[in-house]
Amino acid sequence: MTIDLDELMKVRAHFDAEVREGAQADAPQGHVERAGGVVRHVAPALGWNGVLWSDLDEGTADAEIAAQVAFFAGRGCPEFEWKLYDYDRPADLGDRLRAAGFVPEPPETLMVGLVSELAKLPVEPPEGITLRVVTDEAGVDLMMRVHAGAFGRERPRLREQLLGKLREEPETIAAVLAMAGDTPVSAARMEMRPGLAFAGLWGGGTIPEWRGRGIYRLLVAHRARLAAELGIAYLQVDASDDSRPILERLGFGVLGVTVPYMWTAAAS
Incomplete structure (x- = not known):
């Protein structure tokens, strides 16, 4: 069952309040803080740094962008992300970020599904496939093999982040592999926080020869x-163009479009 439009707008408001403005740290040594007109995630070493939410207008946006660049650059961060949603204000926030040296990555569709409906989907694996729950370093390394094959790039920072979660906050992550014999062919994870209504689906990727x-x-x-x-109510996905039609067929609805704007020290 797809969520209707009126309900989607209520869900989006809930998502913004809980996942963005009310965000919790997604790394063991990270923390979330409100500074001026933004909520940002701050993490050491290989952790994710970025702006999750903002409450800006034409008169405040440029100064706030400059303040965040100064803050993260002052911490010695090699890069940070401003996670922009197409309904954020001001309407030209993306243009202002580009003018400040941020580079947009490909857009993704923000989608949400009802767990009560999605949990009814059949879970019988295709012939030749078994599921393996990831709980240790060996499993994470198999996930990284899948990501390299599915997405065409290595992710050393992601590897360290996943290992940190499994060691220090295992209740916040559920990672799984699809195996063809001893060969990992697909991988995905779910990230959540106890007591919250939303969990995020991340990293879903299948190597080309096993797709379809x-x-x-x-x-x-x-x-x-x-x-x-x-007891989680909603699953949220930042969907690629490849994933969106599959998720729509499964009943996910669209909340908006999100674009990661990246600032890097090397380019500044």
Whole structure:
């Protein structure tokens, strides 16, 4: 069952309040703070740094952008992200970020699904596929093999972030592999915080030769069942163009479009 438009707007407001403005740290040594007109995530070493939410207008945006650049540059961060949503204000915030030296990455569609409905999806693996829950370094390394094959790039920072979560906050992550014998062919994870209504689906990727067999759908269904057991109401995805049509068929609705704007010290 797809969420209707009126309900989607209520869900979006809930998402903004809980996941963005009311964000919690997503790394063991990270923290979230409100500074001026933004909420930002600050983390050491290989952790994720960035702006999650903003309350700006034409008169305050440029100064706030400059303040965040000065803050993260002053911490010695090699890069940080301003996570922009297409309904953020002012309407030309993306243009202002580009003028300040940020570079946009490909847009993604912000989608949400009802766990109560998604948990009903069948979870029978395609022929030749078994699921493996990731709990240790060996499992994370297999996930990184899948990511390299599915997305065409290595992710050393992500590897360290996942290992940190599994060691120090295992209750905030559920990671899974689809295996063809001893070969990992797809991987995905769910990140959540106890007591919150939303959990995020991340990293869903399948190596090219195994696509089109229902594995992505299987991993969504598997995580939805886990979310239902934990009392989570909604699953949220920043969907690529490849993932969006699959998720729409599964009943996910669109809340908006998000674009990661990246600032790097080397380019400044």
